[in-house]
Amino acid sequence: MTLPADISERLSRLALPGQAIIDGARVEAASGATFHNVSPRDGLVLNQVTACQGEDVARAVASARAAFEDGRWRDQGPRAKKKVLFRLAELMERDAEELALLESLDVGKPIRDARNVDIPLAIGTCRWYAEALDKVYGEVGASPVDRLSYAVHEPLGVIGAIVPWNFPLHMAMWKVAPALAMGNSVVLKPAEQSPLTALKLGELALEAGLPAGVLNVIPGLGGVAGEALALSMDVDMIAFTGSGPVGRKLMEYSARSNLKRVSLELGGKSPQIVFADCPDLDAAAEAAAWGVFYNQGEVCTAASRLLVEAPIKEQFLERVVAVAKTLVPGDPLDPETVFGAMVSERQMKTALDYIATADSQGARRVLGGQRARKDSGGFYVEPTIFDRVEADHTLAREEVFGPVLGVLTFKDEDQAMRLANDTVYGLAAGLWTSDINRALRGARRLKAGLVWVNGWDACDITMPFGGFKQSGFGRDRSLHALHKYADLKSVSVTLR
The missing domain is CATH 3.40.309.10 (Aldehyde Dehydrogenase; Chain A, domain 2)
Structure with missing residues (x-):
């Protein structure tokens, strides 16, 4: 069929991202490996995408760890974090048509859904967590008069986000936005079937002012890049949406490595x-x-x-x-x-x-x-x-x-x-x-x-999303997702 003129024109000048985003730069895999990114629309190869492997994952995790430890993002105040995340949402909105086209080409979803549902919801998620990040309060305990006790939420550290191909950008934002809002660094692993909008997100985050290393994007095969991320001794949590068999592997990898936390959403038979x-x-x-x-x-x-x-x-x-x-x-x-x-x-x-x-x-x-x-x-x-x-x-x-x-x-x-x-x-x-x-x-x-x-x-972003039984544990969306990416620290001060 003949496509509408506006879509044909956009296609003619569409740039397809293919390189990983590590430490603030677009990079190839150390080995030079790539994989074919095939469009389900016609079965043709869209582009070649960097196939990150163990060395590349280690580089991304090290970058995220360095960014977390030196506080370049973690220690910024709520107002500064909000400014960057709101700017990211603005840039996503500016490039919404491009993001929708990338999504439709990559996963075969109707362009009308990408335009009217997926991309707007991803943008809305970014804005919602930007607005919510200064609404997370600690608590003061009922202490005796000679002691002050309180509890505070602190970011976990390095979050490995492994996201599915059915709603690539939307699901990525369900994890990236609250993790960043809490002050963590993130290594984002998109599904190999749908890398394009995640790579574009990495570029937009840098343009928005997110410091280098705070968000790294590592495309690659799940059994290679995803496994390396889950086995890393320097990742504090894996947040995953996908299949039950892969979820079980991630729990195994957690046990084999550093007992990192694992949050799983594993589908259903609703x-x-x-x-x-x-x-x-x-x-x-x-x-x-x-x-x-x-x-x-x-x-x-x-x-x-x-x-x-x-x-x-x-x-x-x-x-x-x-x-x-x-x-x-x-x-x-x-x-x-x-x-x-x-x-x-x-x-x-x-x-x-x-x-x-x-x-x-x-x-x-x-x-x-x-x-x-x-x-x-x-x-x-x-x-x-x-x-x-x-x-x-x-x-x-x-x-x-x-x-x-x-x-x-x-x-x-x-x-x-x-x-x-x-x-x-x-x-x-x-x-x-x-x-x-x-x-x-x-x-x-x-x-x-x-x-x-x-x-x-x-339902919408204000309500928690997650399952019972073998559909997994942990919640996306709502304020509960912010707490998922934080530790709760109790502090007691003896008064003298």
Whole structure:
């Protein structure tokens, strides 16, 4: 297709960052190694990106440690820190169109979502933590008259932030912004599938006045650069969003090294429950479809299990299918596209394998299930819906991280709660009902870090984000994230 003139013009002059940011400079890997950065839009190589290895990671960590120890950022007052972070947000806003284009090219998400959701939310996160950083107070203890006791929050030191590819800049800011706000130094490791906006962020941070070494960006393969970062004896914490298997490795690396703290958000198999007394079936059907198909299903809170009460199952499923049929895979750079490409050929094949498994286990496919736009060379999968999914089916147990919805039927509230909680995950859950008592009972009974009633993904930066069970521990967003990147020190002064 022919792209709109404004996007074609921007593409023609778009600079694709490829070098690491270490100690305030753009650098190549010591070995000279690079990797192909492939666009899922058409399967073509966008650029060559520095493949950081152990020596490069050690250099980045040493730079971050030196910056922390000499206090060039840690010891700046709240007003000075706020000024730099607000300036960073201003520069991100100035370059918002470029950031959106980089994001869309890199991960295949629709440019309209990158423009209207991802980049604005990343900017908003930076501003929110800039504003919040001087709202973190200590406390004074109830001491006897001859002693003054108080507790203060102090930055941890060097934070290793390892972020995913589904919302690259947004997830990076969920970790980078509060870590910097608390006075830490950060080594940011973007996913190898999505390095571009992280590298651009590193450049903008330097332009904003963040001192050299305070934010280093090290692109590279997870099993090389990520492992080296997690095993470093001079990193105080790893903040990670990604898969369960990698999360387990990071805990192992912590034990093998310096017992660094680990914060993990490891995805989910989130249930969306629709009772027969749902107040608005059309709104619930929109939420059921968008809850799993938004961002091509590559969302950790994706509502990939739809639980529907038996009396309304057939009519409700028809409404969900009708919404899903409007989500036609298209060119991510077309402003009219609402459903883009999957991030990689590997991820596309994984989704197609899950679809084949659901077919083989007896679920009834009612929509989709095929690769789309194959002639483009890109990685597209149709929105796919399976009915008659059983609780022991693979589709009800494992996270697909793709556009595949499994529909289960329940007969009463107790069965709905049992099905909803019958998973190793516990990130998000939701329910639709007109009964306030049922809503409050359900919110209490659901084992998830986020629970939504009569809506889906109805939350913002002010509320903590994180999971129960094998969805991980630690919280992003809200003031709780600031505390995550700090130690609590108690001080007692004897008065004489």
